Amino acid sequence: MNKTDEQEIRKTFAIINPELTEVRIIGPGFTASGYFKEADALIYSLKAYANKENVNFYMVMNKINQACYARAQMSKFVERPKETTSDRDITGREWIMLDFDCDRPSGVSSTAEELKLAKAKAGEVYKYLNGMGFALPVVALSGNGVHLLYKIHLANDDKSTKLVKDCLSALDMLFSDENVKVDTSVHNASRITKLYGTMASKGQSTEERPHRMSRIIEIPKEIKVTTADILLSLARKIPEPPEKPAYQGQHTEFDLDQWLSDNRIGISRTVPYQGGVKHILQECPFNSDHKDAAVFKLANGAIGFSCFHNSCQQYNWKDFRLKFEPDAYTQRTTPRVNSQQPVQPRETVPDKYKDEPDWITAETARKVDRSQIVSIRTGLRMLDRKIAGLNKGEVSVMSGLNGSGKTSLLSQVALETVNQGYKVAMYSGEMKDHRVFNWLRLQAAGRQHTIETDIDGYYTVEPEAHKLIDKWLNTDLYLYNNNKGHEINHVLEATEAVIKDKKADLVILDNLMAMDLSLILGDKYEKQSDFIKRLMKFAPQNDVHIILVAHPRKAMGFLRKDDISGTADLTNAVDNVFIVHRVNNDFKRLSAQMFGWKEDFELYCYDNVVEVCKNRDFGIQDLFVGMMFEKESKRFLNEPHEARHLKWEDSIPQPTYHWEEQEAKLPFDLE
Numbered sequence: 234m235n236k237t238d239e240q241e242i243r244k245t246f247a248i249i250n251p252e253l254t255e256v257r258i259i260g261p262g263f264t265a266s267g268y269f270k271e272a273d274a275l276i277y278s279l280k281a282y283a284n285k286e287n288v289n290f291y292m293v294m295n296k297i298n299q300a301c302y303a304r305a306q307m308s309k310f311v312e313r314p315k316e317t318t319s320d321r322d323i324t325g326r327e328w329i330m331l332d333f334d335c336d337r338p339s340g341v342s343s344t345a346e347e348l349k350l351a352k353a354k355a356g357e358v359y360k361y362l363n364g365m366g367f368a369l370p371v372v373a374l375s376g377n378g379v380h381l382l383y384k385i386h387l388a389n390d391d392k393s394t395k396l397v398k399d400c401l402s403a404l405d406m407l408f409s410d411e412n413v414k415v416d417t418s419v420h421n422a423s424r425i426t427k428l429y430g431t432m433a434s435k436g437q438s439t440e441e442r443p444h445r446m447s448r449i450i451e452i453p454k455e456i457k458v459t460t461a462d463i464l465l466s467l468a469r470k471i472p473e474p475p476e477k478p479a480y481q482g483q484h485t486e487f488d489l490d491q492w493l494s495d496n497r498i499g500i501s502r503t504v505p506y507q508g509g510v511k512h513i514l515q516e517c518p519f520n521s522d523h524k525d526a527a528v529f530k531l532a533n534g535a536i537g538f539s540c541f542h543n544s545c546q547q548y549n550w551k552d553f554r555l556k557f558e559p560d561a562y563t564q565r566t567t568p569r570v571n572s573q574q575p576v577q578p579r580e581t582v583p584d585k586y587k588d589e590p591d592w593i594t595a596e597t598a599r600k601v602d603r604s605q606i607v608s609i610r611t612g613l614r615m616l617d618r619k620i621a622g623l624n625k626g627e628v629s630v631m632s633g634l635n636g637s638g639k640t641s642l643l644s645q646v647a648l649e650t651v652n653q654g655y656k657v658a659m660y661s662g663e664m665k666d667h668r669v670f671n672w673l674r675l676q677a678a679g680r681q682h683t684i685e686t687d688i689d690g691y692y693t694v695e696p697e698a699h700k701l702i703d704k705w706l707n708t709d710l711y712l713y714n715n716n717k718g719h720e721i722n723h724v725l726e727a728t729e730a731v732i733k734d735k736k737a738d739l740v741i742l743d744n745l746m747a748m749d750l751s752l753i754l755g756d757k758y759e760k761q762s763d764f765i766k767r768l769m770k771f772a773p774q775n776d777v778h779i780i781l782v783a784h785p786r787k788a789m790g791f792l793r794k795d796d797i798s799g800t801a802d803l804t805n806a807v808d809n810v811f812i813v814h815r816v817n818n819d820f821k822r823l824s825a826q827m828f829g830w831k832e833d834f835e836l837y838c839y840d841n842v843v844e845v846c847k848n849r850d851f852g853i854q855d856l857f858v859g860m861m862f863e864k865e866s867k868r869f870l871n872e873p874h875e876a877r878h879l880k881w882e883d884s885i886p887q888p889t890y891h892w893e894e895q896e897a898k899l900p901f902d903l904e
Contacts, residue, residue, distance in 0.1 A: 237283045237290075239276050241430025241448055245292070246272040248371060248452065249328070249382070249426075253297045255318045256428055258310065260288035266317050267310040268301055274308040282310070290431035293318045294382070295389070295422055296325040323422035326387040329397055329464070330426055331358060331370075331404065332416035334378035341436040342444055343377040347412075354413040355379035357541065358404060364543035365466060366681055366876045368457035376433020376445040380426065383459045389422045396461065399468035406471065406511075406529055407539055411504055462874035469874075472529070472537035472550055489530050496557040498528075508532030518556050519545050520880075528553070543878045543885075551618065559604060562618050609739055609778060612649035613843065614871050615858045620809070620848045625738060626773040627850075628765075629780045630804060632797045633813035638841045638860075639782060640664070641867055642813055643741050644673050646780070651709045652879045655738035658731045660713040660724060662747025669712055670703075672867065677702045677879055680865035692865050698885075705881035711735060720749045721764060725771065732775045740772075744782035745803075765806050781807075791823035794846040810847040816840055816859075835859070841869060 258265040269275040333355045335347035370381040387393040398420040405415040427447045438444040499515030509531040517523035517540040526540040538553035554561045608622035633639045647657045661669050674694045682698035731737050750760040772779045785796045804810050839859030860869040
């Protein structure tokens with residue numbers, strides 16, 4: 234039986250490694266190798282081995298040093314060659330191959346059922362990586378399993394080897410099960426893969442375990458490169474091992490099983506994983522419709538969490554733990570106090586408090602634990618870990634110089650709020666409504682769903698994404714109509730109405746200077762003081778978090794809390810004060826003068842920084858959180874490679890690989 238398909242081999246040669254490839258023929262006690270620059274020479278040379286029994290045909294998939302062509306096997310096969318391609322002969326990594334095979338005894342072909350399971354697993358990973366921003370792969374049947382080949386462009390060095398190895402390990406951790414494994418051994422630079430268009434001949438060909446022809450069955454219209462930053466985002470799915478305590482003495486290791494039990498987290502099944510365990514959850518805590526989330530504990534003690542749906546890919550183990558244990562990563566130095574500001578001295582006491590004593594003791598004090606406080610996450614991981622988010626019933630002031638990124642951060646926080654199932658009311662006194670929504674759509678879309686225009690730095694949202702985002706925001710985000718005027722009493726009345734009617738949880742007032750305070754008695758600062766005090770009552774009474782934007786005065790040095798324009802009550806009364814900085818030369822120069830930071834200080838690697846000047850809940854101050862700016866979407870990212878997914882993307886028809894349709898086009902029976 235002929236073990237080669239000339240047309241398929243030509244296609245493989247043209248796609249995988251057309252400049253120079255090494256083809257190897259391997260069987261029991263037999264090896265032949267040849268270097269080829271032309272498909273014709275390869276096809277001709279293969280004829281002598283086309284019907285040889287018990288051999289398989291492979292090719293080197295990465296870029297080979299052209300000097301290797303001068304070896305003895307130039308344009309021909311040499312049996313028992315002295316040299317074959319080694320890792321040091323590879324000049325660049327062009328592919329990362331994902332190999333899916335059923336766990337079975339070595340030296341035998343797969344059954345139809347085992348091949349079906351491999352296809353299903355490859356389909357899961359195909360869909361998952363597409364959601365992370367991976368370009369579409371070349372899809373192939375190896376004969377016994379499935380290969381997904383992603384085009385990359387990396388140097389051949391230790392750093393790239395580790396990156397590829399970590400990517401494979403991450404997929405193994407996430408997707409390997411008791412049936413199908415993601416092969417982690419294919420990370421080396423000189424890796425050989427199946428020469429598609431040749432027969433996979435493992436063991437004897439039987440009715441149950443037949444030999445099958447390997448084939449490329451899907452080629453994208455354009456084979457695009459998956460960038461290193463996206464690969465890194467996958468590699469970082471591997472959790473870090475726990476830090477060893479810096480002190481000597483008793484140290485209790487975190488008991489994952491006990492923690493899962495204590496928090497009544499449903500587990501559908503537990504499977505072993507490389508010396509650790511993988512717990513498949515009954516449902517994802519961030520979306521109960523997702524039934525394929527998992528918690529991992531690796532052999533080194535590292536703990537991870539992953540949900541395999543696009544809208545939940547950003548959540549890690551710390552997010553998962555905080556969902557059930559909000560104080561897990563907080564080392565509180567001062568007890569929590571009631572966040573409401575004292576009432577004015579001569580203010581009438583509300584009826585519901587008249588019978589309460591004037592003085593409270595430890596035993597009569599109202600008991601409030603952290604689980605009773607609703608906090609809205611900002612999406613900035615470091616910020617949320619330090620202050621737990623934006624507490625409902627509190628007021629924050631945000632400031633920053635022009636161009637620092639205040640508006641971008643606020644609109645992103647609004648989107649994050651909606652993504653968590655809360656509702657937002659926004660007042661934007663200086664931006665027209667269409668510009669506000671265009672900005673929100675762009676940030677919601679992310680770079681995957683934006684289109685570059687002829688205008689430098691200007692991007693638009695894909696039409697289909699535009700529709701889905703509008704539908705997603707339509708019932709959860711409300712923008713004040715500036716045609717109704719800016720008089721503060723009317724703005725607050727309208728805000729109270731949207732809170733009551735639409736159940737808004739976050740109110741954004743951008744900004745103080747755009748509001749008309751003329752109907753409040755007193756001078757400029759008395760008006761502002763009265764307004765701030767009204768907000769401090771308004772927030773807890775309506776159970777919302779309010780963010781008020783206030784511009785700074787012209788500062789002579791590094792912008793500080795005292796530079797925020799307006800009455801002193803503005804920053805004294807509120808619960809949180811944030812300043813947004815742009816990391817430019819002025820920021821570096823002035824911060825170095827203020828704090829003594831060196832040129833290589835870690836914050837200088839970011840594009841913007843949000844500073845916590847005041848946080849009444851945990852007593853945090855002088856905390857700086859770095860943010861990377863994504864120009865295509867105007868998003869702020871925790872790290873350059875972050876692929877943030879919002880729930881509107883759940884409505885996008887997900888790419889599904891239809892194996893049956895592709896196989897129907899092939900002129901042979903796979904089984």
